[in-house]
Amino acid sequence: MIDSLFNLNASLTAQSPALLLMVLWVLPWKGVALWKASKNNHKKWFIALLILNTLAILEIVYIFWFSKQKSKEQEVK
Numbered sequence: 365m366i367d368s369l370f371n372l373n374a375s376l377t378a379q380s381p382a383l384l385l386m387v388l389w390v391l392p393w394k395g396v397a398l399w400k401a402s403k404n405n406h407k408k409w410f411i412a413l414l415i416l417n418t419l420a421i422l423e424i425v426y427i428f429w430f431s432k433q434k435s436k437e438q439e440v441k
Contacts, residue, residue, distance in 0.1 A: 390420045397423035400431040 394413065401410040409426055416422055 386419065390417070390423075393420035393423040393427070397426045397431075400427060404431055406430070 397413050398410060401407075401413055409430065413423060413426060
């Protein structure tokens with residue numbers, strides 16, 4: 365039991381830099397995507413972005429593709 369806890373601690377310590385880099389990559393993208401989804405009143409996108417963790421792929425797609433469709437619709441009106 366003690367050996368398995370020690371091995372778990374060692375593996376978490378070895379993976380900490382990678383985990384930190386992933387968090388630093390994902391958080392800004394997720395924050396901007398959630399802000400844009402909220403601003404554009406895209407409730408389904410907001411929930412999906414909040415729950416799903418895709419290492420910022422879904423967030424980037426939303427920011428550069430789907431969040432701009434609302435802006436274009438508003439310009440036409």
